[in-house]
Amino acid sequence: MELRTHSVEGTISNPIPTAIKQRSATLKPKQRKQHRKLYRCYFEKHDLLQYQSPADDNPRIVVPNDAKLRQQIIGKCHDTNYGGHPGAYLKLVRHWYWAKMLKSIQKYIADCEPCRRNKPRLTKAPGLLEPLKIPDERWRSISMDFITDLPQTKRKVNSIWVVVDRLTKRCHFVPTTKTVTAEGVAQLFDHICKLHGMPTNIVSDRDRKFVSAFWQHIFKSVGTRLSMTVAHCAQGDGQTERMNPTLEEYLRNYVGPLQDDWDLHLPNAEFAINSTVNSSTKLAPFETDLGYIPLNPLQLAAEQCQNVLKSRRGAEFQERQNAILFRCREALAQAQERMRNIYDRNREEQVFNVGDQYEEPCPKHTGLPNSSKFGPKWFGPYTVVRKVHNHVYELNIQAGNKLHPVFNTGSLKPYKESTRLSKPSEVILADGSVGHVVKSIKGKRRRKRRTEFLVEWVAEEQSTWEPVDNLSQVPDLIAKFEEGRRKKRRRR
Incomplete structure (x- = not known):
């Protein structure tokens, strides 16, 4: 009813119908017909100016040139729980009309705080690909990760520790438990050290085991550099992240109906994956690491039938190893360039400045x-x-x-600060209670023998005086305010 009252009042003072009537009064009869044809989409009905183009099924109410009224209409459609936030334009365009309607709705939505905070990003994330440096030697740089929450086996294990050499792509799979500590992972590391020695660099995510003081101290003492991915950037350890589904797919094909024997298939899974040609190096991991692919039972039977004897003399073997290493690093560089071209397609580099x-x-x-x-x-x-x-x-x-x-x-x-205050959302505070978030402390006073602070709330227009007991969750803001007061006194 309120919107209708505004619309009726706006129709009387709206320059569009007034201009149409004044213009028609000064025209000759022939010109009036042409004028009516030009403005045939506008007409008055039930004391309202309405608009209906040939493409419209039903007439639409013309909203006066009143920014406050138009924002109120958009808000009723976009902000209310019965309207919801998506699809505001298509909902409004059925019943309402004003010039540059889409542009004004887009501007309103761009300034909507809940939309900005709650809508996911649907476009490609900004930033260009920057691959890790290709290692110079085998097993100098490795990556590791855990596959957790697997069915518990008869040997009481429910996780797999995955280790991959970043140059040769050779991998090792070690069964373990989800609750393994940093000390336990250090013991598991013996499986790698006894075969390949200590690496100079380890790439991993920020698992609590890898960020523990024990883990950091061990590798700092031996000179191994720990490279951990940044927050929300799993592709930083993409090599191991990609190996995990490959291993899971293998086990899915051979695990028993009770799924309690997957740990018995890990040795065969490791052999099979290391014998398969890698898409990046164009060689099998065994070949890039050892210089040859170990025989499986089928290949052994074939060689025995053919009675083939392969000579692996020292000089030839060393020459072949060097050639394989060069070929491997060259293939990895080409693979990184291909990935860079694909990843950077339709992406823009995003540069930040300190203070943004x-x-x-x-x-x-x-x-x-x-x-x-x-x-x-x-x-x-x-x-x-x-x-x-x-x-x-x-x-x-x-x-x-x-x-x-x-x-x-x-x-x-x-971050785009909203110029239009939205209704603040209640959140769960640190003590588990529901409340609003304090933005800053603006003032202090004494009332009725108690201390009160002037509190500015997030997304609230009006600040309020609150007793100090209500601000137990924000001691840092109170301390910051008090420090500011002390600095002002010193300047005086």
Whole structure:
């Protein structure tokens, strides 16, 4: 009813119908006919100016040139729970009309805080591909990861530790448990050291086992550099991430109906994968690492039938090994160039400056009792404090937050501060209660023998005075405010 009242009032003062009537009054009869044809889409009905083009099935109400009224109509369609946020234009265009309607709706939505925070990114993430440096020698640089939550076997294992050499692509699979500690992984590392020695570089994700002080101390003492992926950037360890589904696919073909014997198939899985030609090196991992592919039972039977004797004299073997290593590194360089061309297609490089504000994706596991399915897609804003690498930046995430502060540019998006205040959403606070988020502390006073602070709330227009007991969750903001007051007093 309120919208109708505004529309009727706007129709009377709207320059469109007024101009049409004034123009028609000054025209000759023949000109009036042509004039009516020009504005035939507009007509008055039930005290409302309406619009119907030949493409419209039904007439639409013309909204006066009133920015506040138009925003109110868009808000009723876009912000309310019965309207929902998607498809606002197609819903409005059925019943309403004004000039440049699509542009004004797009501007309104671009300034919508809930849409910005909750909508996922549907386009390619910005940032160009920067592959890791190709190793010079075998087993100098390795990558590792865990496949967890597998069915428990008779030997009481439910996870697989996957280790891959970054040059030869040869892999090792070690059965273990999901609860294995950093000390346990260090013992598992004996399986690698006894065959290939200690690596100089290890690439892994930020698993709690790999970020533990014990793990860091061990490899720092032996001179091994630990290269961990940044937050929300699994492709940094893409080699191992790609090996995991390959292994799972193999086991899926041979595991028993009870799925409690998959650990017995790991040796054969390792042999089969290392005997298969790798798409990057164009050679089998056994061939790039050992210089030859070990015989399987079928190949052994074939050689015995043919009575073939292969000579592996030392000089020839060394020459072949060097040729294989050169061919392997050359093939990896070509593969990286192909991947770079494919990955960078339709992507733009995103460069940040220190002090810029950006949002980072919401983590899957926040530690809160609610599900991440209905949580926001983006957190922030956070400020860039330093550039770590070409495409890696550090944000000012508080020390108490479980998120790692270093992010790849593809995981971030620029923060656009909303000029239109949206209805604030209640969130779960650190103590488990539901409330609103404090933006800053603006003032302090004493009332009725108690201390109160002037609180500015996120997405709230009006600040309120709150007793100090209500602000137990934000001691850092109170300390920051008090420090600012002390600095002002010193200047005086």
